[in-house]
Amino acid sequence: MSLAGKNILVTAGPTWTAVDRVRVLTSVFSGETGLRIARSLKDQGAKVTLFMGPGRAKFQTTDWTEMNIEQFFYYDELDSLLKTTELKQFDAILHSSAVSDFQSSDVYQGKKSSKSGFNIPLIPTEKLVDKIRTASPDSFLVKFKLQVGLSRQELHDIALNSLKASDAQLIVANNLDEMDGETHQTYLIDPQGQSTPASTKTSLCEHLISRLISALNH
Secondary structure, three states: OOOOOOEEEEEEOEOEEEOOOOOEEOOOOOOHHHHHHHHHHHHOOOEEEEEEOOOOOOOOHHHHHHOEEEEOOEHHHHHHHHHHOOHHHOOEEEEOOEOOOEEEOOOOOOOOOOOOOOOOOEEEOOOHHHHHHHHOOOOEEEEEEEEOOOOHHHHHHHHHHHHHHOOOOEEEEEEEEEEEOOEEEEEEEOOOOOEEEEEEHHHHHHHHHHHHHHHHOO
16 A cells, blocks of 8 residues: 555744844754655655745755645744645644744844843744644644653653644654764654654654555555
8 A cells, every 4th residue: 555645744844933033043953854754755655745944954856846845934934824724635744843932022123233132032832733633633643742861761751742732643752862864763652652663764754654554544
C-alpha cells in the first residue's frame, strides 16, 4: 500500500513575531526536517500541501511543481493560512512548524534604539495545533514536541501529555541535545504511550510513512 490519493498538510519551519518594524523574535530551526517529511510523503503518492516558514531549508525545482507550497514569515501569517484553508480536506496534518511560544505585547511601530538597552514585554501566543484540531477533528494529527536537556523518560512523559492535550493520534518527541544534521533522535509516541525510536531524519520519514499508510488505508 501507499499514500496515493491521500491529501496531507505539512507545516514546517520557524515563525517570526515582531519586536518593531525591522526586528523579530524567532528560533534556530531551519525547516529541513519538515521539508524532508513533505518530500517523502509526496514520493509515496500523497497530494502534499506544505506551509513553510522562514528557515534555511533549500527548495528544489521539483518541490514547487510536485507540491502545493505556501510560504509564510510571521506567526500571524501561519495563523491566517490555517484559518483560511479548509483543513477538513486533509486526511492527515503533520504540524512540525517551530511556532513561536511568545510575542511582544507592545510592537513598536518604528525602530527601537537605545544605548541603555530596552525591554520587550512578552505574552504567550495561542497554540495553533489546538486550532488545527478544532477546525479538523477527523484528520490524523501528528504533533511535534521539542524539549532541551531532559532525560528520555521526562521527554516521553511531557510528549505523551502534550499528545493527549491536543487529541493527536501521534507525537514526534525530540531533544535538541540529540539533533545534529542527519542524526536526529526522535521518538514516535501514540496515545497508548507506545514509543518507537528513530535515529535519523530518513528513519523518521520512514516511520511516519508506515504509520500513515496503516492509519489511512484501514
